[in-house]
């Protein structure tokens with residue numbers, strides 16, 4: 093067996109999806125639960141879900157070298173798409189946001205007096221996190237279950253009327269989050285630390301750049317893949 097196949101087999105399913113979201117579609121096709129069951133290695137998942145190991149590994153390896161596109165996500169069934177968004181992007185925000193706050197507060201203590209951009213930066217990071225945490229909750233507890241209900245054709249009483257109402261509200265919140273991210277990008281000179289920056293400063297900017305990329309992808313998928321699919325169910 094090739095080394096890359098062995099690496100795949102020993103990696104957790106959730107990690108493989110986080111590294112390349114196109115694999116979510118492949119796991120779905122092979123009947124492998126990549127969300128709640130994503131904590132086990134691919135090797136164990138193949139046995140548990142009785143998947144064709146050779147075919148699955150070859151399909152995953154064929155992803156290498158191809159450009160990442162959102163095509164795979166467009167093809168995902170709605171329940172898989174919702175699981176994917178929560179398991180990758182919502183988990184990412186919850187994991188990384190507290191670190192950004194911690195790094196920026198450390199920077200305020202160490203450099204806030206001598207560098208005028210640091211205190212506003214910490215303020216914008218706190219504002220972004222304060223916006224995003226309730227946003228994730230609203231999606232997970234109100235909007236996503238409502239979309240799933242529509243998909244399953246379950247009649248349910250909702251307090252918000254038509255599904256377009258919470259979708260519009262979430263889109264406004266996406267715009268707000270992106271505007272804050274833009275301010276952060278300006279303040280940090282596009283996440284480029286100055287020459288004299290200490291390690292925490294460098295780690296903070298690198299983490300912000302990573303957060304920016306993930307947030308833009310997260311919002312793109314919700315606005316352009318998830319919401320149109322949900323609205324099409326009511327057309």
Ligand SMILES: [Fe+2]
Pocket residue numbers: 177181182228231310314
């Ligand atoms: Fe989200």
Ligand SMILES: [Fe+2]
Pocket residue numbers: 227231262266311314
């Ligand atoms: Fe969102």
